Amino acid sequence: MAVAPINEVRKVINYAVTVIPPKKIMMGMPLYGYDWTLPYTPRGEFAESIGNREAVDRARRYGSVIRYDQKAQSPYYNYIDEERRQHVVWFEDARSVEAKYKLVSEYGLRGVSYWVLAKPFPENWQVLDNMFNIEKVIPAR
Secondary structure (H helix, E strand, O other), X not given: OOOOOXXXXXHHHXXXXXXXXXXXXXXXXXXXXXXXXXOOOOOOOOOEEEOHHHHHHHHHHHOOOOEEEXXXXXXXXEEEOOOOOEEEEEXXXXXXXXXXXXXXXXXXXXXXXXXXXXXXXXXXXXXXXXXXXXXXXOOOO
């Protein structure tokens, strides 16, 4: 399953705006993906948190074709590792973050907040800069 499928994000926002003014809502934005070992079993192995660039590099290494789930608005791919275990990797790319940023405008939300800034994802910042007027504010001392 996608990290933040757009259809599920929309459901949460639809509810949130009924109880919180939109200008007080900051939408969470994941800057990471997950590499799941299949088949998933409850109490089994956890998914590996993976950077979006790392996800693309891993797809190249295993010769995987990156697909795009239209309903979730999220990229994913499958691969088989050296131990013959199947994996599915869900992550974010420029298309998926653009879809999420469109929700911010559509609902008039205050903005976004990010989770896991330590994993490089420069495409996110390019999309953000192209879609919004960014004002850098330096706090007064």
